[in-house]
Every structure is written in C-alpha cells, then in structure tokens.
Amino acid sequence: MAYIISCSGRKTSPLQHPNSQASTIEKLSFNEELLIWRTQNVEKHNLNWDYCLPAWQLYTGKLYSQVQQNNWIKPDTSILIVSALFGIIKHTDLIPTYNLVMDINLANFWRNNIDLNNFINHIEDIDLLSKNYRKAFNHQGNPIADVPNVIFTDRYGHHKGIWLNDQLRKH
Numbered sequence: 001m002a003y004i005i006s007c008s009g010r011k012t013s014p015l016q017h018p019n020s021q022a023s024t025i026e027k028l029s030f031n032e033e034l035l036i037w038r039t040q041n042v043e044k045h046n047l048n049w050d051y052c053l054p055a056w057q058l059y060t061g062k063l064y065s066q067v068q069q070n071n072w073i074k075p076d077t078s079i080l081i082v083s084a085l086f087g088i089i090k091h092t093d094l095i096p097t098y099n100l101v102m103d104i105n106l107a108n109f110w111r112n113n114i115d116l117n118n119f120i121n122h123i124e125d126i127d128l129l130s131k132n133y134r135k136a137f138n139h140q141g142n143p144i145a146d147v148p149n150v151i152f153t154d155r156y157g158h159h160k161g162i163w164l165n166d167q168l169r170k171h
Contacts, residue, residue: 001078001087001124001125001126002078002079002080002119002121002125002126003078003079003080003122003125003126003128003164003167004081004082004120004125004126004127004128004129004144004145005063005078005079005081005082005128005129005160005164006063006081006082006102006128006129006130006132006133007055007059007081007082007084007085007101007102008059008060008061008063008064009061009099009101009155010059010060010061010099011054011058011059011060011098012057012058012060012097013097014051014053014096014097015048015051016059016062016084017051017053017057019053019054019057020051020052020053020098021051021052021053021094022049022050022051022052023049023052023094023095023096024049025038025039025042025049027093027094028086028089028093029088029089029090030087030088030089030119031091033114033118033119034086034114036090037109037110037113037114038085038086038087041085041086041087041106041109041128042085042086043091045085045098045100047096048096048097049052049096050053050097051096051097051165052090052094052095053094053095054072054092054093054094054095055081055083055089055090055091055092055093055094055095056079056091056092057072058095058097059081061156061157061162062154062156062157062158063128063157063158063160063161064156064157064161065161066158066160066161066162066164066165067161067164067165067168068128068165068169071098071165071168071169072091072168074171076171077091077168077171078090079091080119080120080125081134082102082116082129082136083095083164084100084101084102084103084106085100087110087114087116087136088119088120090148101132102132102133102135102136103132104135106136107132107133107135107136108135108154108168110136111135111136111137111138111139113124116136116137117137117144120144120145121145122144123143123144123145123146124145124146125143125144125146125147126145126146126147126148127143127145127147128148128160128164129143129144131140148163150163
C-alpha cells in the first residue's frame with residue numbers, strides 16, 4: 001500500500017541545504033516508463049541537478065510540514081508523489097527545485113501521453129490528491145484509489161498532513 005500525494009508549490013532551496021547532493025533525471029523512480037515524457041517536460045525548465053534533495057525534504061507545503069521526519073524515513077514508508085514536472089515519483093527520489101504546479105495543460109500532458117494509473121494500486125493505495133492532480137489520471141478528476149473516510153476541513157493540505165503523519169506513525 002502507498003499513500004498518493006501531490007507535490008507542493010512551496011519548496012526549500014537545495015543550494016543552502018546541508019543534505020543537498022547531485023542526481024540526474026535517469027535516477028528517478030519509474031524512469032524506464034516515464035523518461036521520454038519527463039525529458040519533454042523538463043527541457044522547458046533550467047534545472048540544476050547538482051543540488052537535489054529527497055522530494056519529501058524539497059517540498060515544504062502544509063501537508064509535508066505536518067509529517068514528522070522519522071515517519072518520512074521509516075524503511076516501510078511508501079509514498080508516491082504526483083509531480084507536475086516528473087509525473088509520479090517516490091518520496092525518496094532526489095529532485096532539484098522547480099516552479100510548476102499541475103494546471104489543466106500539464107494534467108492533459110500526462111493523461112494524454114502515458115497512463116499514470118499503471119503506477120498505482122487502485123484497491124490498496126490511498127488517494128490524498130486534490131482534483132487538479134487527479135486530472136492527470138482521468139479527465140473528471142475522480143479519485144484514483146481508496147479515499148480515507150475522513151472529512152478534511154481545509155483546502156491546503158494541513159489536515160491531510162496531520163492524518164498522514166498519524167497513519168505513518170501507526171505502521
């Protein structure tokens with residue numbers, strides 16, 4: 001089982017981070033299937049692959065800031081991140097900073113070029129995505145996996161982050 005979350009518009013700068021390290025696009029998860037599409041998407045951006053962080057450290061949005069570090073680094077933690085730039089990555093993948101969010105054009109790009117549904121388990125995985133990110137999987141933005149039976153009372157991920165942290169702590 002994996003938790004499926006979206007990337008974050010807020011990011012830290014790997015340039016000043018002590019854990020920053022070099023990486024390449026070829027080292028990202030699911031690269032055999034996604035490299036051609038990632039390359040098309042990435043070539044429009046000037047990315048500095050000399051300074052990368054694990055995705056969970058790079059992203060600093062409200063969901064990410066609610067999950068304690070020890071829960072991100074547990075060996076059995078399985079989190080897939082839907083990225084506007086990279087498609088689907090694991091939370092441990094090393095990525096550089098970028099400035100992009102999932103708009104309708106990027107959702108169409110991913111949905112029309114590759115079936116991202118092939119990377120998730122629709123029965124066992126937990127969908128914590130917003131509708132905009134779900135549109136990379138289906139035009140309507142319908143849930144792509146099991147959705148928690150919880151009412152999240154904010155639109156910005158704060159409560160999803162608290163819920164995710166509690167789930168990861170239990171396992």
